[in-house]
Amino acid sequence: MKYKISDVAKEAGVSISTVSRVINNNYPVSESTRKKVESAIKKLNFVPSYLAKSLSENKSYVIGVLIPSINNLFFTEIVAELEKHLVDNKYMIYLVSTNNIWEQEKNYLINMVERQVDGLIILDSSAKETGHFKFINKIAFNIPTVMVNGRYSEINCSAVVSNEEYGAKLALEHLYNTVGDNISIFSGKSSFSYEIKEKVFFNFLSEKNISLKKYSILKVPLGNSLQTIDYSRDIFIKTYKKFPYIKGIYAFNDLISSGILQGCKMLNLNIPEDISIISNDNTILSSLSFTKLSTVDLKLKKIGFETFKLIYKLVTSKTQSNNIIEIDTELILRDSTI
Numbered sequence: 001m002k003y004k005i006s007d008v009a010k011e012a013g014v015s016i017s018t019v020s021r022v023i024n025n026n027y028p029v030s031e032s033t034r035k036k037v038e039s040a041i042k043k044l045n046f047v048p049s050y051l052a053k054s055l056s057e058n059k060s061y062v063i064g065v066l067i068p069s070i071n072n073l074f075f076t077e078i079v080a081e082l083e084k085h086l087v088d089n090k091y092m093i094y095l096v097s098t099n100n101i102w103e104q105e106k107n108y109l110i111n112m113v114e115r116q117v118d119g120l121i122i123l124d125s126s127a128k129e130t131g132h133f134k135f136i137n138k139i140a141f142n143i144p145t146v147m148v149n150g151r152y153s154e155i156n157c158s159a160v161v162s163n164e165e166y167g168a169k170l171a172l173e174h175l176y177n178t179v180g181d182n183i184s185i186f187s188g189k190s191s192f193s194y195e196i197k198e199k200v201f202f203n204f205l206s207e208k209n210i211s212l213k214k215y216s217i218l219k220v221p222l223g224n225s226l227q228t229i230d231y232s233r234d235i236f237i238k239t240y241k242k243f244p245y246i247k248g249i250y251a252f253n254d255l256i257s258s259g260i261l262q263g264c265k266m267l268n269l270n271i272p273e274d275i276s277i278i279s280n281d282n283t284i285l286s287s288l289s290f291t292k293l294s295t296v297d298l299k300l301k302k303i304g305f306e307t308f309k310l311i312y313k314l315v316t317s318k319t320q321s322n323n324i325i326e327i328d329t330e331l332i333l334r335d336s337t338i
Helices: 005-012 016-024 031-044 050-057 073-088 102-114 130-142 164-179 192-207 228-242 254-266 300-316
Strands: 062-067 092-097 119-123 145-148 158-162 183-187 217-219 248-251 276-281 294-297 324-327 330-332
Touching: 005 016, 005 031, 016 031, 062 073, 062 102, 073 092, 073 119, 073 300, 102 119, 102 130, 119 130, 119 300, 130 145, 145 300, 158 300, 164 183, 164 192, 164 248, 164 276, 164 294, 164 330, 183 192, 183 228, 183 254, 217 228, 228 254, 248 254, 254 276, 300 324
Parallel strands: 062 092, 062 119, 119 145, 145 158, 158 324, 183 217, 183 248, 248 276, 276 294
Antiparallel strands: 294 330
């Protein structure tokens, strides 16, 4: 038999409104009354209707979360931390992967608006044109929104941002100081994060008076997919066979670095004696590989926690104000560098 809230009230000998107060924990209730209600809930095995709760409060208790890929642990590790704190505070997430395609991201955003999510979190948005920004701004005007990285400055909302420029400078300086100027970067396609690090690299070359070489910039066609490791391995092997004097590589995520490690093994290269590698992100992949990767730590758990704090404040507060939280990055040295 499926019991109603009125059955709980009758069993506990209290009013329906008192049961509601205990369930929602939104008004003071005496300890003795609370215990009677909780005992009745347990006895009847009563499960509150969250649909009714959301309708009465005009809230869904759902946060929409958009990520470019579920294959790159950078995003999933952030979401895991974010979800943990949201669940602890009675919220659920509606998670979707956009595959870094704007039309897909746009359709998901429309769907989330229709489903009346209480808030939106967009990680590394694929938005890059004026029309894209206008679309997100229109949604963010009506629904509390937090951007994580991406072109956040174009959107009028709160954001959590990694200081990627600083991390990239640390990585390049370490390679330069330990292996010299025969350094390559290994980037990917269609990511603002990659664009940031590439810009740092060009500035680095200019500051050090290093000429751009054919092997200076390597690019994998897919930076966040399951094929990224294979692509990276094959591109590295092909490039190194032509230019065996590459001494250092700064790879823009741990999937790319994993492919380079495989390539080094197939070419019988010793790491870091023959070539040094610095990765980016510091996902679990960087410490699980057979050669533990030096990496730029983006502090993924901190990103997840700060994102939770921002969105929770936005969806529970009557006053709305935008905040930009910058997350420091640091270089962690492990086995793959001198």
